[in-house]
Amino acid sequence: MTDRVGRVLGTQRSSTREFQVLIDDDAYLQLDDLVVVPIEVPGFGEVDTYGIVTEAEAEYEGASFATDTRRIAEEGTLPAETVRTAEVAITRVDPEVWVSPNPGVSVSRATGDARDKALYADDMRRPLPVGVGRDGEPVFVDLDFFDGRKGGHMSISGISGVATKTSFALFFLRLLTGRPEIVGEGANNLRVLVFNVKGEDLLWLDKPNALFDESDRAVWDALGVEPGPFPSVGFWAPARQGGGGVVTPDASGRMTDINPFRWTPREFVDEGLLRFLFTDASDTRNQLSFVEERVRSQLRRWAADIAGEPGAVVLRQPGPGGHREAVSNVAADELIIRDFSDLVSVLERLLDPGDGSDPDLAWTGRVQSGTVAAFVRRLYAAQTRLGHLIAAGESIRIDRQRAQVSVVAIQNLHDLAQRFVVGALLQEVFDEKEESGQRLPLSVVVLDELNKYAPREGSSPLKEMLIDIAQRGRSLGVLLVGAQQSASRVAQEVMENAAIRVAGRLDAAEAERSEYGWMLPSTRARARLLKPGTMVVSQPAIPVPLVVNFPFPPWATRAEEVDHTDDPDPFDVV
Amino acid sequence: MPESSPRVHVEGWDPSYGSPVAPDEGLAPSESEVDTTVETAAWAPIPGEDDGIDEVWFVDGIRRVDARLTIDDGEGMPISGICGSHAVGAVRWDRVGRSSSVEHARIDRLAVSGGGHAIEIVAPPMTYRAASVAGIDPAELVTLFHGSMRTAEARLTAGLADSGAFVIADGPVNDTRPRDVVGYIKTHRVAYLTGPEAGTIRALTPGTRTPLFLLGASGSFARYSWYQRLAVGPEGHGWYGIVRAEVAAAVGLEQARLLADRSAVLLPGVAAPAHTDARAPQNLVPIGALERALRRELGDQALVLRSLRSASVALGAVA
Incomplete structure (x- = not known):
């Protein structure tokens, strides 16, 4: 079960x-190795202390001056002994008698059952692997802390490019969707919404990766998932601008099996999407949000369907019961909204007539005329950026x-439009669940650059939503499942509620911030050096963060990686 | 090299160790016979020669008085005793493998009682074996204790030399048998050389030595001796870094020359740099390390004293 690696060091408390280990001459301990120390507690009995190596050190015992090193190693005139020690952070004491390990006690490598105990895997009701440790064995998270039973959400931080945040998020999703027997009832009808906010990394999840090596297979085998692309993915992209009569998706790289989406004016009004046009953090400081709120509710009251024109609305003063039926007698001077530019001009006529007449107070409220003008200017700005999404x-x-994983490609949209789409879709997901009031089926949302949507400073409807x-x-x-370059720039409420915290390589200054207080000092130091494919994972069930490796993805992450070997030959006409 | 007015030098050694040049009576002329012509009559520094020996052994011992005893036999005046521990060991310098290791470390603990008493003191895990002096002078106790250490050193030195080792032993040679043992003397209490021969000492550079001179030729304990310089100090005085070494005359003149040449070259290489040792450069690096290792073997002094106290209570003695 265990093999001895050394003894508890006696010169340090x-x-x-934590404790230190004097490593045996014929053994070694490296970072993240797991150890177990049996302690005989007088009056109680045997207690096993489990720990994880956080630092390994070596020095000459007997050398007191720097130059002694030369005398020992080069000239050989000074007798000395090489001493190798390892620092161990205690993860668990079993049974729970919190005593410190006695000096001189044998320390063994924790393998098998002892390893499970060190990582609390024996204690987890639903252990889902999230990577492998340095020993090549799986490291688990307790799903109870992700799916909402005891905790929820995951936050992933790290420098863009090397921290592989998105890769880890997808890897996690693959395990979440690939191990239904662990996920349990939550696996039924589990739906994932993934936003592709930059690049095209996520547009090939359904394609095998040509660079995937058979040597990567072993890790996937250890994790219990057959390496392959995501089996059930739907791709969505916003409708292309000026597509004419045909609505086509705007997704640059990916051409096939991708569907467009947009909203009709009716949906825009009913779902109150107007508020997601005012997601700039500065918008709530002035009175724009006040105007927006009023306009939003007025639109809802005034909008009437037009017979024979699905999705379009006409604004009419409602009767006491509101609009019940679609209208068919539209007059030439009535305010018809068929697309976003209609909406803008209609609102301008109501709010800022321009012909000297007073605006309708029912629409503006008593705000400064400058505020109304600013509101209209915002609408014009939005028109060029996301007008094509409403028709x-x-x-x-x-x-x-339609599929287990829905990827929404918004990388080609302007920031303002990205926030609009994210806000609208998150609201849709949330409203749906709020209505049902049920935790199941689970809905997972993956969103990168969280700091853009829920920044620490200011407030916006999107931030409130998140x-x-x-x-x-x-x-x-x-x-x-939120990802960001710096946790310190994301709304505190969002970060605090993430039960599972993950970090890839961090900027040195960033790693020192209190947002990473869940890391040990040694982990922080290492977080600056983490290689792609290595992450630090913290979860409430284990008192120390664990460093895990995750394998190369079997799905393509770029167009060039797509493996075409199994594609049908277009010349092979049957 | 006469000088018009004396120059003052601050000695490099920690003052608590005394001075390397510590004449009892103005560097008293030696009382034993000195024959400065055994190697050559033409006195000048002689360059040493490294004959490429594979291994060099350094032997040293340390001692510590762990506790003072008072033995009260119910009559007359109480009598003094001491509990002391000494450790003796060797450093093996493997010049081929370029490594050094502490070997053969051995501890001995003695309870020396005055007035002819012999009391063994057991303070687990230590046992102080009984030793006795007839008198009641406390100095006698220490002399016996010190002698015990010197005997252990001599035994280890002889054992190593007999197995073919070349040994540098701390202190004068106490062995008349022809063994490859160089006694290494750090402090100078007696002026063995006078006149022009003494001037040669000032002319020494590291790697050279004085010609051999024979000490006590007519006595039972004749040995060849030489001076050599370990290091040149910054603004050192004429005797800076000078040590004296000796071998038993029984080895013969040829072998004595070989050992002296070898030592003249090897010892400067293991001299302690000024900042690393309180007795630099005379305290050799291997010997300094050996002393530290041996001192550790003796155990923590406070803890030793504490167990001796509990042991003496058990014995009914008064510590």
């Missing part, structure tokens, strides 16, 4: 948090039921 006609929405998801999503089964 051991505590209930009458049949409803073309994202159908999240905070709401972070705080209440857990019980509603809406689980956020």
Whole structure:
């Protein structure tokens, strides 16, 4: 079960948090190795202390001056002994008698059952592998802390490019969707919404990776998932600007098996999407949000369907019961909204007539005329950036039921439009779950660059929404996998509610921030050096963060990686 | 090299160790016979020669008085005793493998009682074996204790030399048998050389030595001796870094020359740099390390004293 690697060092105090090991001459301990120390506690009996190596050190015992090194190693005139020690952070004491290890006691490598105990794997009801340790064996997270039973959400931090945040998020999703026997009832109808906010990394999840090596297979085998592309993925992209009569997706790289989406004016009004046009953090400081709120509710009251024109609305003063039926008698001077530019001009006529007449107070409220003008200017700005996402006609929405994973490609949109789409879709997911009031089926949302959507400073409807998801999503089964370059720039409420925290390589200054207080000092130091494919994972069930490696993806992450060997030959006409 | 007015030098050794040049009576002329013509009559520094010996052994011992005893026999005045521990060991310098290791370390603990008493003191895990002096002078106790250490050193030195080793032993040679043992003397209490021969000492550079001179030729304990310089100090005085070495005359003149040549070259290489040792450069690096290792073997002094106290309570003695 165990093999001896050394003894508890006697020249330094051991505590209930950490101790040092004097390593045997014929053994070694490296970072992240797991060890176990049996302690005989007088009056109690045997207690096993488990720990993880956080630092390994070596020095000459007997050398007191720097130049002694030369005398020992080069000239050989000074007798000395090489001493190798390892620092161990205690992860567990079993049974729970919190005593420190006695000096001189034998320390063994924890393998098999002892390894499971060191990592609390024996204690987890639903251990889901999230990578492998340095020993090549799986490292687990307790799913109870992700799917909302005891905790929810995952937060991934790290420098762009080398931290492989998105890769880890997808790797996690692959295990989440690939191990239904562990996920349990939550696996049924589990739906994942992934936003592709930059590059095209996520547009090839359904394609095998040509660079995938058979040597990577062993790791996947250890994790219990057959390496292959995601089996069930739907790809969605916003409708292309000026597509004419045909609605085509705007997704640059990917041409096939990708569907467009947009909203009709009716949907825009009903779902109150106007608020996601005002997601700049500065918008709430002035009175724009006040105007927006009023306009939003007025639109909802005034909008009436037009017979024979699906999705379009006409604004009419409602009767006491509101609009019940579609209108068919549209007059030439009535305010018809068929697309976003219609909406803008209609609102301008109501809010800022321009012909000297007073605006309708029911629409503006008593705000300064400058505020109204600013509001209209915002609408014009939005028109050029996301106007094409709103058009009458049949409803073309994202159908999240079509596949287990829905990838939404918004990388080609302007920031403002990206925030609009993210806000609209998150609201859709959240409203749906709020209505049902059920935690199951689970809905997972993957969102990179979280700092753009829920920045620490200021407030915006999108930020409020994300905070709401972070705080209440857990019980509603809406689980956020958020990624960001610096946790310190994301809303605190969002970070605090993530039960599972993950970090790839961190900027040196960033790693020192209190947002990474869950790391040990040694882990922080290492976080600056982590290689792609290596992450630090913290979860409530284990008191120390674990360093895990995750394998190369078997799905393509770039167009060039797509393996075409199994594609049908276009010349092979049957 | 006469000088018009004396120059003052601050000695490099820690003052608590005394001075390397510590004449009892103005560097008293030696009382034993000195024959400065055994190797050559033409006195000038002679360059040493490294004959490429594979291994060099350094032997040294340390001692510590762990506790003072008072033995009260119920009559007359109480009598003194001491509990002392000494450790003796060797450093093997493997010149081929370029490594050094502490070997053959051995501890001995003695309870020396005055007035003819012999009391063994057991303070687990230590046992102080009984030793006795007839008198009641406390100095006698220490002399016996010190002698015990010197005997252990001599035994280890002889054992190593007999197995073919070349040994550098700390202190004068106490062995008349022809063995390859060089006694290494750090401090100068007696002026063996006078006149022009003494001037040769000032002319020494590291790697050279004085010609051999024979000490005590007519006595039972004749040995060949030489001076050599270990290091040149910054602004050192004429005797800076000078040590004296000796071998038993029984080895013969030829062998004595070989050992002297070898030592003249090897010892400067293991001299302690000024900042690393309180007795630099005379305290050789291997010997300094050996002393530290041996001192560790003796155990923590406070802990030793504490167990001796508990042991003496058990014995009914008064510590």
